[in-house]
Amino acid sequence: MTTRLPLFPLNTVAFPGVAVPLYVFEDRYRALVRDLLAEPDPTQRVFGITSIREGYEVTAPGDGEGHGAQSLHTVGTVMQLTEHERDEEGTFQIESVGRQRFRLHRIDGSGEYAVGEVDLVEDPPGEDLTPSAIEQAGRTLRTFEAYREQLGQLRGGVVLSGTFPTSPTFLSWSLSATCLLTGAEKQRLLETTDAESRLLLLRHLLAEEMRAMRAVPSLPATEVSRLRWSPN
Template identity: 65%
Template sequence: MTTRLPLFPLNSVVFPGVATPLHVFEERYRALVRDLLGRSDPADRIFGITAIREGFEVAGPGDSVEHGRQSLCTTGTVVQLTGVEPYDDGRFDIETVGRQRFVLHEVDGSGDYAVGAVDLVTEPDTDDVTGVEAERTLAIFERYRDRLGRMRGGPVLSGQLPRDPTYLSWSLSATCLLTQAQRQELLEAPDTLTRLVLLRHSLVEEMEAMQVVPSLPATGISRMGWSPN
C-alpha cells in the first residue's frame, strides 16, 4: 500500500539496521526534525533517506522521481529518529536507525520539505541456503579485514557482526569499502541471499585489486554503526 513519507535525500546510501548520524543545517530539514520531535510516540518519528543520483534541489509538486529537479534513487530506507542534539542557531545533530526499505514513486516538494509517495518493502524470509551463504560471506570478510589491516598497519573495520543472515548482509553492506553505486545495488537486491552473493563477489574482487595495486582500496572506511533496533 502506498503511503506518504518525509524525505531526506543524501549523497550516500543508508541501510536497515544501521545507525547513521546526520548533521542538519538546511532550513527544510530543520523543519522536518522539528515536526518529527512534535510526534509524541518515538516510533512515529520516521522519515525516508534516499541517495541522490544527480542534482541538488527538491522536486516540485507532483514531479516524478526521474523528471524532477533532483534525480533520486528509487529505493531508499525508512529511518527512525533516535537521538537529537539541538544548537542555539537552529541546527541539529541527530541519530537515526534504519528500519526497512521503501520504493519511491513520486516526490512532492511543495511543503516545507520533500514528501514521497512510497511503498514499504518487506524483507523475504531466509532459508538454510541463505545461512550457508552467510557463513561463506563472513569468512571472506574476515580474510578481507585481515588483509586490509595488514596493509593499513593495524586493525580496521573492527567490531562484532550479527549472525542473523539478513542483518549480517546489511551490516557488511555498510561496513565494507564500497562505492556508492555498489551500496545502492546492495540496497536494491531483492533478498538476503542475492545481497550476500553480491557482497562476496565484491570482496573477492577487492582483494584481487589489492594484490595489483597495494594502495587500494581508496574508498573511505564507513563510520556507520550497526544496531538491531
C-alpha cells in the same frame, strides 16, 4: 500500500538496522526534524533516506522543483529518529536507525521539505531460516575476514573492527554498510531483494576488491564507513 514519507536525500546509502548520525543545518531539514519531534509517539518519528544519483541535477520523479531536488534513486531506507541535540543556532545533531526499505514513486515538493509517495518493501518471510541462506552467511563472513585482514595489512593494522549479527539478513545489511564499497555498489546491495542474493553479491564485490588490492598495493578510494550497527 502507498504511504507518504518525508525525504532526506543524501550522497550516501543507508541500510536497515544500521545507525546513521546526521548534522542537520539546512532550513528545510530543520523543519523536518522539528515536525518529527512534534510527533508524540517516538516510533512514528520516521523519514526516508534516499541516495542522490551521481552526476545528475535534475528533479526526481514527481514535481520536486522549488527544493532544488536532484535525481534520486527510487529505493531508499525508512529511518527512525532516536536521539537529538539542538544547539543555540537551531541546528540539530541527530541519530537515526534504519527500519526497512521503501520504493519511491513520486515526490511532492509543495511544502517546506520534500515528501515522497512510497511503498514499503518487506523482506521475504523466513529467509533467515533456510539452510542456503545460513551457508551463504558463513561463507560471506569468512570472505569478509580475509578482506579485513588484507586491508589491515595495507594500513598497518585492523581497520574494520566490531562484531556482526548472525542473522543472514542483518549480517548482509551490516556488512553492506561496513565494507569499503562505492555508492553505486552499496545502492545495488540495497536494491537486492533477498539476503541470500545480497550475501552472494557481497562476496563477489569483496573478492574483486581483494584482487584489486593485490594488483595495485594502494588503498581503496572509499573512506572507512562510520555507520554503526544497531539491532533496534
